[in-house]
Amino acid sequence: MAQGKGGRAxxxxxxxxxxxxxxxxxxxxxxxxxxxxGRQYLDLALVAVVTGMVLSWIMRFHLGWPETPVPGLGKLAxxxxxxxxxxPEFYLALMTMHGTIMVFFVLTTAPFAGFGNxxxxxxxxxxxxxxxxxxxxxxxxxxxxxxxxVSAFFVGDGPPLSGWTAxxxxxxxxxxxxxxxxxxxxLWAVSIAMFCVAQLLGSLNFIATTLDLRxxxxxxxxxxxxxxxxFITSVIGLVAFAVLMPACILLILDRVAGTSFFIPAGLVISxxxxxxxxxxxxxxxxxFWFFGHPEVYIAILPGFGIVSQILPVFARKPxxxxxxxxVCLIAIAFxxxxxxxxxxxxxxxxxxxxxxxxVPTLVITIPATIICLLWIGTLYGAxxxxxxxxxxxxxFVSVFVSGGISGFxxxxxxxxxxxxxxxxxxxxxxxxxxxxxxxxxxxGTYFWFPKMFGRMMNETLGKWHFWLTFIGVYCxxxxxxxxxxxxxxxxxxxxxxxxxxxxxxxxxxITIAALFTGAVQLIFLFNLIRSRLRxxxxxxxxxxxxxxxxxxxxxxxxDNFGGHPPVxxxxxxxxxxxxxxxxxxxxxxx
Amino acid sequence: MSTTMxxxxxxxxxxxxxxxxxxRRVAETGVWIAIGTISMSFAALTSALVVRxxxxxxxxxxxxxxxxxxxxLVLLFSSVTLELSRRRLGSFGLHATLMxxxxxxxxQGLAWRQLAAQNLHLATGPSSAFFYVFTxxxxxxxxxxxGGLGLVExxxxxxxxxxxxxxxxALYWHFMAILWLYLLALLTIRG
Numbered sequence: 001m002a003q004g005k006g007g008r009a010x011x012x013x014x015x016x017x018x019x020x021x022x023x024x025x026x027x028x029x030x031x032x033x034x035x036x037x038g039r040q041y042l043d044l045a046l047v048a049v050v051t052g053m054v055l056s057w058i059m060r061f062h063l064g065w066p067e068t069p070v071p072g073l074g075k076l077a078x079x080x081x082x083x084x085x086x087x088p089e090f091y092l093a094l095m096t097m098h099g100t101i102m103v104f105f106v107l108t109t110a111p112f113a114g115f116g117n118x119x120x121x122x123x124x125x126x127x128x129x130x131x132x133x134x135x136x137x138x139x140x141x142x143x144x145x146x147x148x149x150v151s152a153f154f155v156g157d158g159p160p161l162s163g164w165t166a167x168x169x170x171x172x173x174x175x176x177x178x179x180x181x182x183x184x185x186x187l188w189a190v191s192i193a194m195f196c197v198a199q200l201l202g203s204l205n206f207i208a209t210t211l212d213l214r215x216x217x218x219x220x221x222x223x224x225x226x227x228x229x230x231f232i233t234s235v236i237g238l239v240a241f242a243v244l245m246p247a248c249i250l251l252i253l254d255r256v257a258g259t260s261f262f263i264p265a266g267l268v269i270s271x272x273x274x275x276x277x278x279x280x281x282x283x284x285x286x287x288f289w290f291f292g293h294p295e296v297y298i299a300i301l302p303g304f305g306i307v308s309q310i311l312p313v314f315a316r317k318p319x320x321x322x323x324x325x326x327v328c329l330i331a332i333a334f335x336x337x338x339x340x341x342x343x344x345x346x347x348x349x350x351x352x353x354x355x356x357x358x359v360p361t362l363v364i365t366i367p368a369t370i371i372c373l374l375w376i377g378t379l380y381g382a383x384x385x386x387x388x389x390x391x392x393x394x395x396f397v398s399v400f401v402s403g404g405i406s407g408f409x410x411x412x413x414x415x416x417x418x419x420x421x422x423x424x425x426x427x428x429x430x431x432x433x434x435x436x437x438x439x440x441x442x443x444g445t446y447f448w449f450p451k452m453f454g455r456m457m458n459e460t461l462g463k464w465h466f467w468l469t470f471i472g473v474y475c476x477x478x479x480x481x482x483x484x485x486x487x488x489x490x491x492x493x494x495x496x497x498x499x500x501x502x503x504x505x506x507x508x509x510i511t512i513a514a515l516f517t518g519a520v521q522l523i524f525l526f527n528l529i530r531s532r533l534r535x536x537x538x539x540x541x542x543x544x545x546x547x548x549x550x551x552x553x554x555x556x557x558x559d560n561f562g563g564h565p566p567v568x569x570x571x572x573x574x575x576x577x578x579x580x581x582x583x584x585x586x587x588x589x590x
Numbered sequence: 591m592s593t594t595m596x597x598x599x600x601x602x603x604x605x606x607x608x609x610x611x612x613x614r615r616v617a618e619t620g621v622w623i624a625i626g627t628i629s630m631s632f633a634a635l636t637s638a639l640v641v642r643x644x645x646x647x648x649x650x651x652x653x654x655x656x657x658x659x660x661x662x663l664v665l666l667f668s669s670v671t672l673e674l675s676r677r678r679l680g681s682f683g684l685h686a687t688l689m690x691x692x693x694x695x696x697x698q699g700l701a702w703r704q705l706a707a708q709n710l711h712l713a714t715g716p717s718s719a720f721f722y723v724f725t726x727x728x729x730x731x732x733x734x735x736x737g738g739l740g741l742v743e744x745x746x747x748x749x750x751x752x753x754x755x756x757x758x759x760a761l762y763w764h765f766m767a768i769l770w771l772y773l774l775a776l777l778t779i780r781g
């Protein structure tokens with residue numbers, strides 16, 4: 001964090017004005033250009049999401065057909081899945097890696113670090129981030145963190161089992177706690193600590209850029225909505241990751257240095273008395289969830305911003321209540337720090353404390369609901385242009401509302417105690433932060449691809465991708481609510497118990513839907529690669545949008561605006577005028 | 591489908607200086623943000639200390655080595671020399687600050703050795719564990735500050751140092767002193 005002082009940017013020309021690099025390595029690999037770094041983050045997220053999805057497929061297959069070997073898996077994981085049938089421990093390892101990869105390296109990396117890096121500086125009219133070198137560092141640290149995490153597949157007893165939340169004491173005691181809890185769990189903690197450093201550096205850059213590098217005329221009120229969302233997300237991240245990082249350090253010390261921060265006295269695991277005393281397992285939960293709940297908003301707020309930017313463009317109407325939207329974002333950011341205890345209702349918490357955490361959890365739904373109403377109000381009476389980006393933005397609203405409604409049930413301790421350990425929660429968080437954030441990423445990709453690569457994506461393929469994905473995700477996650485209400489516990493590798501037997505057919509349906517939805521993503525991948533190579537050349541402003549990125553060429557030049565920084569004269573929300581051009585661009589001369 | 595490009599009022603070179611104000615304060619902003627996030631990290635560790643203290647009956651008060659108070663004076667004095675150097679843009683005070691900073695780190699190292707000689711290690715007990723975590727993390731941040739001051743020194747020698755960069759570095763350095771005073775108080779009272 002000390003690098004935060006990197007004042008290099010100040011004396012060296014135009015805030016960040018570095019000349020275009022010449023060598024291949026400097027231009028494409030170790031680049032300080034925010035656009036290259038943004039693309040690198042998105043590429044990393046693509047690799048991560050494929051990895052995470054394949055892991056979920058293996059889990060889903062096992063849940064549907066617990067006795068049937070997964071073809072080829074026996075060779076890939078001879079200990080975890082001898083003969084192709086995965087062991088309960090290996091199931092937990094897959095679950096841990098799926099959750100960790102998806103939450104950190106996809107849902108945080110793509111919508112926030114990826115799109116944010118590419119577009120935040122352009123949105124504010126800057127040539128680059130405030131601290132380009134720190135920006136580059138934060139990407140490479142993120143990549144290293146990903147490699148450290150994935151290396152857990154190849155060492156010792158394999159990946160850790162303690163879930164993406166790594167609850168102590170099992171995560172803290174070492175290999176007695178099961179296969180993967182030795183080296184694998186240490187690698188997990190190191191990876192997450194590194195990820196925290198990277199995100200702190202990234203957030204620092206986002207905030208400094210938004211505050212200091214705005215071009216002439218770009219007041220805070222004129223910031224595009226996506227940039228507002230990235231800015232607020234950075235503020236959340238700056239506090240949240242600052243707590244997770246020391247927590248990971250304490251966890252690592254418990255594991256490798258013999259301290260007892262999280263391990264209580266008299267703990268016997270695998271018939272061995274653990275040589276620790278006095279620690280508090282709940283301390284880890286508090287520190288983790290103080291990060292963990294804001295992390296949910298780190299994943300979803302960029303989606304809020306992307307959708308709020310896209311919907312007015314295709315509705316050809318200004319976003320309803322732009323200031324209300326921003327106030328709601330700020331309210332969510334503030335409230336996100338007061339609700340972490342709702343993840344711990346089952347930890348034996350005092351009912352008074354549970355109520356104190358329950359109330360803000362219910363209150364935080366108010367700004368979220370207001371934002372949803374703003375979107376719907378924006379659509380009211382609009383003649384919508386149904387592009388793929390618009391469809392995914394609408395799909396975002398749909399899945400976010402579907403996932404949000406189940407949150408009302410979980411926010412109350414009395415119902416949460418029953419539902420917390422079941423598939424109801426799996427359905428809730430996959431809809432509200434997983435699928436919704438993914439739809440935000442897809443919407444952003446279809447919307448900004450022309451700007452990023454100078455070529456249009458194929459709309460027909462895009463629409464197929466949207467409809468099949470939209471139906472698919474509902475088939476996967478909607479039935480999980482029912483499973484949860486029926487008492488189907490989560491995190492179990494197989495449901496061979498008598499009372500869960502009748503639910504197996506539903507599990508099979510979900511598995512088939514998940515495999516189908518995953519296969520549909522090949523359409524997206526194909527579209528991405530083909531459009532990149534052969535898509536029609538994109539004009540500067542294909543969607544008739546207003547924000548600054550559409551005032552420059554597609555893709556933008558090295559310094560974003562070709563040496564002529566824009567002067568902003570309008571807000572980002574000026575749609576619906578009369579005449580041949582029904583919108584006013586932000587940099588349009590008055 | 592229109593592409594609106596603002597007419598080139600200013601030459602590209604003037605962008606940095608004229609268009610966006612003569613002195614951009616990104617370095618200062620960056621340091622303020624860093625101060626915020628570092629404070630949050632140490633606040634999290636403080637709450638961990640409070641929780642850990644009440645979770646087990648094994649907390650034993652750690653008597654801090656007297657050397658730490660000497661180190662405190664060294665660090666505080668380094669802030670004074672830095673401020674003198676910044677006011678006059680002189681390099682002598684800056685050199686002195688760097689030397690005092692290194693002296694502080696050496697002093698901290700010596701304090702760790704004194705504790706180790708008393709058989710007080712990281713894993714000895716919760717109070718010693720927190721002591722090492724706090725002081726080592728602080729020392730790492732001081733090391734980062736020394737790197738920043740080194741940069742300032744190089745720029746000052748080359749004549750390309752801007753006031754805002756110097757101010758940012760000084761801000762961070764003073765924060766290190768304030769953070770240390772806080773940690774010392776915390777470890778004395780609750781450690």
